Amino acid sequence: MADAPTGLAEQYDDMLQQREASTLGMWTFLATEVLFFGGLFLSYTIYRHAYSDAFAEAGRHVKIVYGTINTALLLTSSLTMSLAIHAAQSGRQRALLGFLAATMFLGCCFLGVKGLEYKSDIDEHLVPGAQFQHGLPAQAQIFWFLYWVTTGVHSLHLLVGIGALGVIAWMARKGKFSAAYHNPVVMSGLYWHFVDVIWVWLYALFYLVNRH
Amino acid sequence: MIRTEVQIVPRKTYVGVWVVLMLLLALNCGLAEVDLGPFNLVASLTIAFAQALLMLVYLMHARYETTLTRLFVAVGFIWLLIMFDLTLSDYLTRGGLPGTLRDSWKHGAWPTATHKMDSP
Amino acid sequence: MKTTMPQTVTPEIPNPPQRLLSYFEDGGQTLGSWLLTTDHKRIGILYLYSILVFFVIAAIAAAMMRMELLTPAGDMVTSQTYNKLFTMHGTLMVWFFLIPSIPSVLGNFLVPLMLGARDLAFPKLNLLSWYLFNLGGLLALYAVAFGGVDTGWTFYEPYSSAFSNSHVVTMIAGVFVAGFSSILTGLNFIVSIHKLRAPGLTWFKLPLFLWSTYATSIILVLATPVLAMTLVLVATEKIWGLGIFDPKLGGDPVLFQHLFWFYSHPAVYVMILPGMGVISELITCFSRKPIFGYHFVAFSSVAIALIGFFVWGHHMFVSSQSVYAGLVFSLLSYLVAVPSAIKVFNWTMTLYRGRIHFDTPMLYALAFIGLFMVGGLTGLFLAALGFDVHVHGTYFVVAHFHYIMVGGMVTAFLGGLHYWWPKITGRLYPENLGRLAALIIFIGFNVTFLPQFVVGYLGMPRRYHAYAPEFQIFNVMSSAGASILGIGYLLPLIYLIWSLKNGKKAPPNPWKATGLEWQTPSPPPKQNFAQTPIVTQKPYQYSPEIEEELIHG
Numbered sequence: 001m002a003d004a005p006t007g008l009a010e011q012y013d014d015m016l017q018q019r020e021a022s023t024l025g026m027w028t029f030l031a032t033e034v035l036f037f038g039g040l041f042l043s044y045t046i047y048r049h050a051y052s053d054a055f056a057e058a059g060r061h062v063k064i065v066y067g068t069i070n071t072a073l074l075l076t077s078s079l080t081m082s083l084a085i086h087a088a089q090s091g092r093q094r095a096l097l098g099f100l101a102a103t104m105f106l107g108c109c110f111l112g113v114k115g116l117e118y119k120s121d122i123d124e125h126l127v128p129g130a131q132f133q134h135g136l137p138a139q140a141q142i143f144w145f146l147y148w149v150t151t152g153v154h155s156l157h158l159l160v161g162i163g164a165l166g167v168i169a170w171m172a173r174k175g176k177f178s179a180a181y182h183n184p185v186v187m188s189g190l191y192w193h194f195v196d197v198i199w200v201w202l203y204a205l206f207y208l209v210n211r212h
Numbered sequence: 213m214i215r216t217e218v219q220i221v222p223r224k225t226y227v228g229v230w231v232v233l234m235l236l237l238a239l240n241c242g243l244a245e246v247d248l249g250p251f252n253l254v255a256s257l258t259i260a261f262a263q264a265l266l267m268l269v270y271l272m273h274a275r276y277e278t279t280l281t282r283l284f285v286a287v288g289f290i291w292l293l294i295m296f297d298l299t300l301s302d303y304l305t306r307g308g309l310p311g312t313l314r315d316s317w318k319h320g321a322w323p324t325a326t327h328k329m330d331s332p
Numbered sequence: 333m334k335t336t337m338p339q340t341v342t343p344e345i346p347n348p349p350q351r352l353l354s355y356f357e358d359g360g361q362t363l364g365s366w367l368l369t370t371d372h373k374r375i376g377i378l379y380l381y382s383i384l385v386f387f388v389i390a391a392i393a394a395a396m397m398r399m400e401l402l403t404p405a406g407d408m409v410t411s412q413t414y415n416k417l418f419t420m421h422g423t424l425m426v427w428f429f430l431i432p433s434i435p436s437v438l439g440n441f442l443v444p445l446m447l448g449a450r451d452l453a454f455p456k457l458n459l460l461s462w463y464l465f466n467l468g469g470l471l472a473l474y475a476v477a478f479g480g481v482d483t484g485w486t487f488y489e490p491y492s493s494a495f496s497n498s499h500v501v502t503m504i505a506g507v508f509v510a511g512f513s514s515i516l517t518g519l520n521f522i523v524s525i526h527k528l529r530a531p532g533l534t535w536f537k538l539p540l541f542l543w544s545t546y547a548t549s550i551i552l553v554l555a556t557p558v559l560a561m562t563l564v565l566v567a568t569e570k571i572w573g574l575g576i577f578d579p580k581l582g583g584d585p586v587l588f589q590h591l592f593w594f595y596s597h598p599a600v601y602v603m604i605l606p607g608m609g610v611i612s613e614l615i616t617c618f619s620r621k622p623i624f625g626y627h628f629v630a631f632s633s634v635a636i637a638l639i640g641f642f643v644w645g646h647h648m649f650v651s652s653q654s655v656y657a658g659l660v661f662s663l664l665s666y667l668v669a670v671p672s673a674i675k676v677f678n679w680t681m682t683l684y685r686g687r688i689h690f691d692t693p694m695l696y697a698l699a700f701i702g703l704f705m706v707g708g709l710t711g712l713f714l715a716a717l718g719f720d721v722h723v724h725g726t727y728f729v730v731a732h733f734h735y736i737m738v739g740g741m742v743t744a745f746l747g748g749l750h751y752w753w754p755k756i757t758g759r760l761y762p763e764n765l766g767r768l769a770a771l772i773i774f775i776g777f778n779v780t781f782l783p784q785f786v787v788g789y790l791g792m793p794r795r796y797h798a799y800a801p802e803f804q805i806f807n808v809m810s811s812a813g814a815s816i817l818g819i820g821y822l823l824p825l826i827y828l829i830w831s832l833k834n835g836k837k838a839p840p841n842p843w844k845a846t847g848l849e850w851q852t853p854s855p856p857p858k859q860n861f862a863q864t865p866i867v868t869q870k871p872y873q874y875s876p877e878i879e880e881e882l883i884h885g
Contacts, residue, residue, distance in 0.1 A: 011444075011451040011528065021453045021527040023281055028519045031288030032557040038292045039561035039591050043576055045296065046303055046587055054582075068241050075237065075263075079230040082221075082271050089220045128574055128581075139582040145575055149568055193272045197264045204240065204260035211244035212252070280526065291554045294641055299590045302645065302657035 007181035019183055026190050033157075037198055040150045044205060047146070051139040058140035059209025061126055061133075062147070066117035067207035070110050071199065077106035078196045085189045091179030093172060100169040100185075103192065107162045114155055147206050154202060157195045164188045219276050229270045236263050352857035354758065359858065370455035371858060376441035377756070378462050383429050383437065384825075386469060389476075390424035393417045395818065398811040406798035414797035415482035416498065422485030423503060424476075427510050428469050430737055431599065433745045434606035435552070436465070436517055439545050441756060443521055445849035445856060446539050448530025448865040453523040454516075461516035468510030475499035475506060484795065486596070489577040489588035493569040501570055504563045511556045511563075514602075518552030521545055530848070532867035536630070539847050539871050540623065543630040544609025547637035551598040551605075555641070559595035562588065586651050593644035601640040603737050604704075605633055607744030608675055611697050614747055615679045617845045618694035619686025622872040625678040632671035639668045649720045658717055665715035672708050676701060691843075692766030696747025699774045700740060707735030710785065725795075728788030731781045739777055746773070746824060753828065754838030758855040761831045765823065773820035779813025846872055 012018040048055045084099035125133040127148070128141035168188050171177065177185060240259040248255060269275045274285045352358075355373045359365045366374060397417050400408040409417065440458065444451050452458050475481055481503045483492040492500050525538070525546050566588070569575025577588045616623040623629060645653060645661030679701055688694070710732040713719050723729060754760050787806035792799055799807070841850040852861050 009455075011449060011453065011455065017527060020278070020281075021523050023277065024284060024526055025454060025519055025523045027281055027284040028522055028553055029515075031284060031291070032515055032519075032553055034288030034292055035295070035554060036557035036561050038295055039558050039565070041292075042296055042299055042591070043565070043587060046299070046584070047576065047582075049303065050584075051582060064241070064244075068237070071237050072234065075230065075233045078233075078267060078271055079226055082226040083223060086220065086223055086226065129572065138580075141574065141581050142576050142583060145568075145572075149565065153564070190272055193267050197267050197272075200260050200263045200267075204256040208240065208244040208252070208256040210252075212247040287554070291641065295558065295594050298642065298645065298657070298660070299587075299594075301660055302586075302590065302653040305654040305656035 006178075007176075007183070015181065022183055022187055023190075026187050030190065030194050033194060033198075037150070037153070040146060040153070041201070041205070044146050044150075047139070047142050051137075051142065054137040054139035055143050056210035057136055058143035059206070060211075061124065061136075062207050062209070063117050063120060064207050064211065066113055066120075067203055070113050070117075071203045073106050073110045073113065074196045074199050077103045077110070078193050080106065081189050081192045085182075085186055088172075088177055088182035088185040089179065093175070093177070096172050096177065096185070097169060100165055100172065104162050104165050104169070107158055107165070107192075110158060111155060111162075114151070150202055150206070154195065154198055157198070161188070161192050161195050164191065221270070221273065221276065225270060229266055233263055233266060236266075352853070352859070352862055354853065354855040355858045356758075356855055368459075370451070370459050372440050372444050372452050372455065372458060373756075373856065375458050375462055376437050376439075379432060379436040379440060379465070382462070382466055382469065383432055386424045386428035389473070390421050390429060391818070391821070393421040393424070395814065397421065398814040400797050401799070401807045402811050404799050404801045404804050404807075406796075409797060411797050412482060413480075415484075415795070416476075416480030418795055419481045419484050420476050423472060423481070423507065425737075426485055426599075426603070427507050428465075428472060430603040430741055431514060431552075432465060432517075433741065434610060434748060435521070435545060435548055435602070436461075436513075438610065438745070438748050438752060439517070439521060439548075439606065442541065442752065442849055443524055443545060444528070445755075445852070445860055446542055446847060447524060447528050448533060448848045448861060448867065449524065449528035450859050450861075452520045453528055454520050457516050458520055461513040461520070464509050464516070465513035468506045468508070468513065471502055471506030471509060473506075475502035486592060487563070487566055488592075489566065489569075489585040490579060493566055493575065494578065501567050504567045508560055508563050508567075511560050514552045515556050518549035518556075521549040522553065525549075530865050530867055533848075536627065537867055537870055538630075540612035540626070540629050540633070541606075541609040544605045544612070544633040547633040548602050548605045548609075550634075550637050551602050551640065555595040555598040558591055559599075562591040562595070565591075586648065586653055589648050589651055590644070590653075593647045594641075597644035597647065598637070598640040600733070600736070601636055603741050605636060607700065607704075607741045608633065608636075610744045610748035610751075611679065611700050612675075613845075613847070614693045614697035614751055615682050616872045616874060617751075617843055618689045618691060618697065619682050620689070620874045621682055621686040622870075622874055623678065624681035624684075625674075626870075626872070628674050629678050632674045635671040636668060639664065639671070643668060643715075646715050646720070649717055650724050662715055662717045666712065669708065669712055669715075672704075676705060676708075690767070692761075692763060692770055693747045693751035695767055695770040695774075696743050696750065699770065700743045700747065703735050703739030703743060703774075703777065707732060707739055710735065723788055725793055726788035727784040727792050727794055730794050731784035731788055734781045734784075739781070743773070743777075746770070749828075750824075751843070752849075753831070754842045755849055755854045755856070757832055757835075758838050759831045759835030760838050760842060761824075761835055762827050765827045769820055769823035769827075772816060772823065776813050776816030776818070776820045780810050780817055781813070783807075783809040783813075846874065 008015055008018060012021065080099045080102040084096055084103060087093075087095035087099055121127070125131050126144050128145045132141055132144070165188055168184055171184065236259050240256055243255045243259075244252060246252075268285060272285075274282055277285075355371055359369065359371070366378065369375060369378075396409065397414065400406070400414060400417075406414070440452075475498075479499050481496070481498045481500055483496050483498070483500060487500065487504065525542055529538075565575060565577070569577060574581060575583065577583045577585050579585060612623060612629055643661055643665040645657055646665045649658050649662075710728070714723065714729065714732060750761060750766055783806040787803050787810075788794075790803065792803045792806075838854040840853050842854075843850070848861075848865055848867070849856075851865065
């Protein structure tokens with residue numbers, strides 16, 4: 001395999017086969033992620049159905065401003081991620097680096113805003129437990145428990161995404177990618193977009209409950 | 213071996229999708245402030261669905277992939293439906309037969325067990 | 333079909349100039365060459381070592397339980413210790429032995445060979461999955477060694493979070509990590525089977541082992557994440573002190589059961605489907621006949637995997653789920669019997685008028701069919717709403733799933749291990765000892781678990797260290813059988829290790845079997861094949877009349 005193009009692993013015959021395999025692998029992984037979050041969405045559905053009043057009550061305390069800013073940040077980061085992929089596909093290395101940096105920056109902004117939001121949630125005693133805000137029904141704690149776990153797991157995914165993009169950016173700096181080989185950029189892009197897809201649902205389920 | 217290369221999606225598609233996504237976000241946020249009764253939930257979930265679909269189809273290139281890959285895109289969501297469907301078949305039919313089923317779990321009528329919450 | 337030699341055609345290689353180094357020799361025998369390997373064959377062997385350790389530990393727990401149950405009084409261990417013993421036995425056996433047994437050991441070794449590929453699609457992920465598996469295993473062992481867990485392998489809420497004082501969180505962390513190992517293995521197999529098939533190897537030329545591995549992988553990939561999230565919720569609930577399954581807040585513990593069994597019922601099929609794949613290979617090879625109804629056997633694997641996702645509620649008939657849901661789940665559970673029965677019928681039809689050779693792997697295969705039928709049919713009893721209420725939580729259930737998991741999966745694993753042992757190690761095992769061990773295992777197994785059907789039907793509940801005196805005779809039989817079974821399992825362990833140094837050198841195809849894995853030297857070279865094979869014919873082109881004299885010729 002001395003004349004194999006750079007980036008082709010030995011178990012593949014050609015780049016197309018390798019690309020299709022990793023695309024299929026990534027989507028399989030994303031399917032597992034759908035079901036991973038699915039357990040939370042199912043729990044949410046069951047309890048919202050059972051305790052709609054308590055959920056409406058609890059949902060009034062979610063900070064929609066933070067949530068909306070964060071949604072906008074993530075949607076924009078998806079744009080920059082797509083543009084990074086476009087840059088990689090057309091072999092523009094500087095643009096690739098720039099868009100990757102922008103994507104990571106937007107991701108960090110998201111986490112920053114999320115931190116501020118968490119802080120004000122804590123200040124308002126919205127953490128389930130003995131200190132939980134008085135005056136809310138007991139089942140409101142279920143809503144807030146789900147809020148913390150779901151957004152927490154989502155933030156963790158975003159953190160992983162930022163780390164992955166960091167590695168990709170480092171590889172890009174080293175000149176590992178070209179118009180012919182840039183598969184890792186596309187794969188990490190899929191992951192990044194997916195984390196965004198999950199967030200869109202979180203936004204609808206946790207932030208838009210009973211606003212009016 | 214020469215096989216077809218990847219189709220590069222033009223940048224204006226990405227930008228266009230982003231504009232639509234942001235508009236949908238504004239719509240979602242705005243609709244939530246209006247009282248539509250039960251349709252608030254329907255509206256917000258429909259918009260979320262539209263946004264997710266746009267991202268899957270254009271940003272994540274589901275549209276440009278092989279049938280096999282598209283099937284794999286769908287499969288996670290189909291399985292989610294199975295999980296929802298059969299679990300709800302339990303929850304939505306509870307309490308149907310008086311005397312044989314309890315629906316008390318909804319109303320917090322559980323026997324209060326001595327709970328170890330306070331112990332570290 | 334008149335040909336007697338393998339029907340999948342390898343391009344003629346006029347005696348390659350030098351012999352390719354086997355995967356043992358290539359890369360050396362240093363510790364690093366094993367621990368950092370990305371060769372699927374070496375990773376398969378690493379898995380074999382790991383699961384063996386867990387099997388032995390879990391078997392010791394079982395032995396202690398059987399000793400305790402010799403007498404009706406709970407006199408050997410306390411009830412608390414007994415709880416920890418059966419939890420340890422269940423958790424280790426399910427997640428650290430059965431689930432990885434055939435997929436991760438034989439699957440890892442065989443999938444690329446059967447595909448005619450050089451490796452799996454993602455070799456590094458494959459190695460990572462072994463490390464994750466061991467990390468999870470170490471966490472589980474830590475939980476066992478430093479206090480144990482007493483919840484049973486199911487971690488039922490609210491006991492596991494609110495009441496149990498044992499190391500639930502550590503154990504959950506172990507299972508969680510091991511779950512990712514399963515996901516990565518499944519993902520690797522799915523992509524490999526889709527994308528790395530040799531030229532000409534279409535779906536309907538695939539060996540049936542690959543069909544069942546594919547079906548298993550679907551389950552691993554789509555069910556395991558739900559378990560992962562459920563365990564996260566339980567652990568959070570335990571650490572936090574309250575959570576969404578907590579009745580005190582209005583939470584529903586039955587929701588935990590839904591989520592848990594959405595994973596765990598399909599996972600039960602992970603613990604039998606790969607075994608069915610192995611049996612399909614063995615039956616056809618040792619009957620010297622093409623498998624009867626190839627397409628039916630292939631699709632029944634996929635059908636079992638799919639329907640397996642629709643039946644989880646049959647574990648919850650007495651959990652206070654809605655009776656309507658119970659009816660639906662009961663009906664759907666009956667459906668799983670259809671593809672399972674299709675398999676048994678097809679295996680039987682393959683035997684019909686075949687030239688049957690009673691080599692060790694075939695003995696295991698025949699044992700599998702019988703034991704699986706008992707396990708499967710009693711499964712139908714349990715799927716019946718009314719009957720299940722009577723025997724729920726009794727030894728009837730214990731006997732049923734041991735017939736599937738031990739009588740089915742472990743038997744198939746041993747059969748497969750013997751069958752592919754010459755390919756894996758390049759050595760033959762002693763045939764007579766092999767047959768003797770298979771016989772001892774079959775007898776020991778039935779003596780152990782058949783009485784449990786009876787005692788369960790009579791009403792002896794599972795998971796207690798003391799029981800009513802009238803059940804003693806059955807328990808003594810069971811414990812005696814377990815000792816026989818123990819000896820049966822010890823034998824292969826000894827002679828297989830012995831054969832590594834002293835066994836006869838294996839030819840490339842000792843069974844005169846079809847299939848790509850037999851067309852490369854034993855043990856195979858690192859790249860599996862000197863040249864990528866081209867497949868032109870259907871699998872299992874055995875011909876009983878001509879091959880009679882060849883098999884032991």
